Amino acid sequence: MNQKQIEAFRLVMLRGSMTAAAEELGTSQPSISRLIGELEASTGLALFTRNGGRIQATDAGSAFYREVDRSFVGLEKLAHSAREIRQFGSGRLRLVAAPVLALSFVPLVIERFLAAYPRIAVSLEMRSEGTIQRWASSAYCDVGFATTTPDAFGVTSAELYRLAGVCALPAKHPLTARERIHARDLRDQSLILPSYADDTRSSLDRALRQAGANQMPTIETPYGATICAMVARGLGVGVVNPLATSDTNPSRIVFRPFSPDVMFRGFTVCPQLQHLNPLVKAFLDLTNETMTIEAARLRGLPETAGS
Numbered sequence: 001m002n003q004k005q006i007e008a009f010r011l012v013m014l015r016g017s018m019t020a021a022a023e024e025l026g027t028s029q030p031s032i033s034r035l036i037g038e039l040e041a042s043t044g045l046a047l048f049t050r051n052g053g054r055i056q057a058t059d060a061g062s063a064f065y066r067e068v069d070r071s072f073v074g075l076e077k078l079a080h081s082a083r084e085i086r087q088f089g090s091g092r093l094r095l096v097a098a099p100v101l102a103l104s105f106v107p108l109v110i111e112r113f114l115a116a117y118p119r120i121a122v123s124l125e126m127r128s129e130g131t132i133q134r135w136a137s138s139a140y141c142d143v144g145f146a147t148t149t150p151d152a153f154g155v156t157s158a159e160l161y162r163l164a165g166v167c168a169l170p171a172k173h174p175l176t177a178r179e180r181i182h183a184r185d186l187r188d189q190s191l192i193l194p195s196y197a198d199d200t201r202s203s204l205d206r207a208l209r210q211a212g213a214n215q216m217p218t219i220e221t222p223y224g225a226t227i228c229a230m231v232a233r234g235l236g237v238g239v240v241n242p243l244a245t246s247d248t249n250p251s252r253i254v255f256r257p258f259s260p261d262v263m264f265r266g267f268t269v270c271p272q273l274q275h276l277n278p279l280v281k282a283f284l285d286l287t288n289e290t291m292t293i294e295a296a297r298l299r300g301l302p303e304t305a306g307s
């Protein structure tokens with residue numbers, strides 16, 4: 001049994017005749033017939049029944065073809081893998097992200113990326129803003145996802161998103177009856193706000209102060225997911241990055257658009273290299289494509305979330 005015999009058999013099964021298989025292989029029908037005969041002799045299987053000029057696969061022939069087809073699919077996968085290795089290498093993609101991105105958006109990108117490039121190993125670390133910039137500056141990561149304006153030396157950065165914050169409310173809170181929450185509506189409310197480590201805290205303070213909602217926050221935390229968890233427990237109300245709304249329980253927490261706009265921003269941060277790794281470029285392209293889809297979804301979500 002050799003490759004030529006197997007290929008001839010597969011084409012006969014696919015095309016339905018030895019003549020068609022011979023035309024595709026650029027040979028003669030007697031040559032294909034001879035290869036099939038040799039394959040039957042080497043395997044001990046009667047692969048076809050012959051009735052005049054027509055052939056039909058036997059049960060054994062059909063079973064053998066299923067095994068042959070699996071092998072060819074395996075070979076096609078190997079060829080695809082070889083193309084991936086030529087293009088991207090066989091290395092590891094190292095990612096680091098701020099919590100709001102590491103817990104929601106980045107896993108979505110990784111899911112899509114691995115569907116396209118299943119043989120690439122990916123690592124994801126969740127770290128503080130300062131660590132993200134240090135790792136990118138020292139090339140300890142390939143791509144960083146930050147929520148504060150990058151200012152580290154030796155990095156390249158690009159804005160990934162600019163999204164208006166949404167008001168997070170316990171599901172049974174009276175304010176959930178409103179379609180939009182204004183800063184003045186938060187007067188005398190227990191506030192759960194981002195800490196001053198978050199770029200948005202100053203603009204949020206200004207909006208609340210101008211609306212007369214200048215009470216001290218009950219709780220401060222730098223993490224949007226933590227704000228959502230505490231709002232869901234009825235500890236207060238907050239204003240969060242809409243990315244933090246993913247996978248929350250609508251029976252315990254709802255979201256409404258907030259006025260005036262308080263903008264949350266995100267950035268991709270990469271080591272400043274002379275030549276961009278094609279693997280990194282592919283991941284960044286998919287990141288931007290995914291964010292375009294997610295941003296459109298999130299901009300429409302708060303109007304109906306929890307309704």
